[in-house]
Amino acid sequence: MTPENEVTLYVNGEKYLGWTSVQIEVSVNSLVRACQLGAARTSNRASLCEGIEEGLEAVVKIGSDTLLTGFIVNKTISYTHERSDIQITIKSKTVDLDECMIPPGKPHQWKRATVSSVIKTIAGYYGIEVVDNGLAKNVRAIDFSTHETIGSGITKLLKDDSLLINDDEFGNLVVCGKTQNGEAHDQLIYGQNILTGSRAHDISKVFKTYVVIGQGTDPESKNSKPANSISEQAENSDFPRNRVSVTEQSGNRTRKELKSRAEHLMANSIGNADVLTYQVQGWRQSNGDLWKQNMKVRIKDPMLGINQRLLVSKITYRLDKDGSTTTMTLKDPSAFTVTDLPDVDKGKKTVAKKVQKGTTFLAKAGSGRL
Structure with a gap:
């Protein structure tokens, strides 16, 4: 693994390298990105996870690029007489918005306020910063339910403007539109950079x-x-x-x-109804940029009968015995039209x-x- 692609976990100022398995998933209109890291040691005489404790804040980087800022939410350790293994799950800081409600006694009703200011106030209950670039500017009366998760409530607030939510690599909540990450530098081209491809066309929910x-x-x-x-x-x-x-x-x-x-x-x-999945070698495009979710990619694939720009709706970075790969799920941007x-x-x-x-x-x- 070259330095620019080496995966590093940072916990309390300590760096942890040498991960043998990596999976990082990021999806469009999903509040929480997640990362699973795995490592093994042939000797079990010493602890493999000293300093890596559940609940601690953690940062995951690929080379110098930050991919995730959040908390260690799960740790599994196993061993035999020959080796010891550790599996760690880290989720974005926004996991608290995805799983928690408004704390008792905190304001949840506004007679007249911008959607942006309300989202910032509610996310602030859990210390989460909001990036919205002035998109959520509607002024209205808001009664935010105290019986549903904050993430669910925010999604409902944003449907006025057909806006989406994501977390970013620093653990912030991001209010965005489709194709937020612009156009990919590289294209996906059959016979060149595509390792595997598939297309699933399901019309069971399509009508005249x-x-x-x-x-x-x-x-x-x-x-x-x-x-x-x-x-x-x-x-x-x-x-x-x-x-x-x-x-x-x-x-x-x-x-x-x-x-x-x-x-x-x-x-x-x-x-x-039309979902394409492609896998490419490595995590970066030819210009050094990482492949990202919510970007448009030009696909030229006569095997699957596709020649158009589609939106990366989900991206998974993997490292295993076969090396590093990026798997992308792509759809037409209309798939994210708010109904x-x-x-x-x-x-x-x-x-x-x-x-x-x-x-x-x-x-x-x-x-x-x-």
């Missing part, structure tokens, strides 16, 4: 027609109640046979909103509005009140 039904106020309606059944749909013109998906939308919605959700559902299902509509703003009170004498509409479109 996507229908969304709901309730919406209609000022021209003769009904005495402002609740009328409405529906909109999106058509997948490339699908060969009649298949219909029907989704019910909660709240008081407009036709435009239902149409938008139908289109999102269609894009998401089509994007997730839910933003929650209606329950923080705003709806004021009765008289349209004409004897007629009062009690709710406006999008208020969520019927």
Whole structure:
């Protein structure tokens, strides 16, 4: 292993080298990256893991590139009369947001605040910094559930802008969009740098027609109640046979909103139906940069019938007896289209509005009140 690719674990200022097995996984729209490290010693006369204790903060690097900053969450030691082995799992600092709720007594309701400021406040309960580059700037009333994990709640908050969440190599929470890491320097080309390739095309969740039904106020309606059944749909013109998906939308919605959700559902299902997996030798591109998740990569592979740019949705760096490899799962960016509509703003009170004498509409479109 060359110095630029040597994996180093740092714990309490100590460096641990000589790992014989490495697996580091990072996924798009996943809050926590994880790393498993393994080593063996032919003599069991001395401890193999002195100084490596569960709960301690740790940093994992490939050469000079930091890959993960977090905590040791698991340690397994085994031995025979011939050798001793250690397996360590390190997870990003953001693991606490993924697994924990808002601590009792901490604020969880805001009458009017930016989504960014709320996320920073809540992540701060566990000492996590937030990087959002000004993306989560919506101002709204927010009631953050105290009965669900922080990560789950943040994901719901961000659906207004179809934003994604990730952790970064320093253990920060990152609010980002698709293709956050830009364009890869290298292409994946059959017969050149691809070791193995596969393509799984599953249309079991793809339909010809996507229908969304709901309730919406209609000022021209003769009904005495402002609740009328409405529906909109999106058509997948490339699908060969009649298949219909029907989704019910909660709240008081407009036709435009239902149409938008139908289109999102269609894009998401089509994007997730086609999954490609490639393995390449090493962890770096030809320019020295590491392969990364959430970057676009050009693929030229006549064996799998693909010649286009796709998004790296998951990346796994491995080291084993066969050397170092990078495995990438790739999808069309539409696979990460958010399929839910933003929650209606329950923080705003709806004021009765008289349209004409004897007629009062009690709710406006999008208020969520019927």
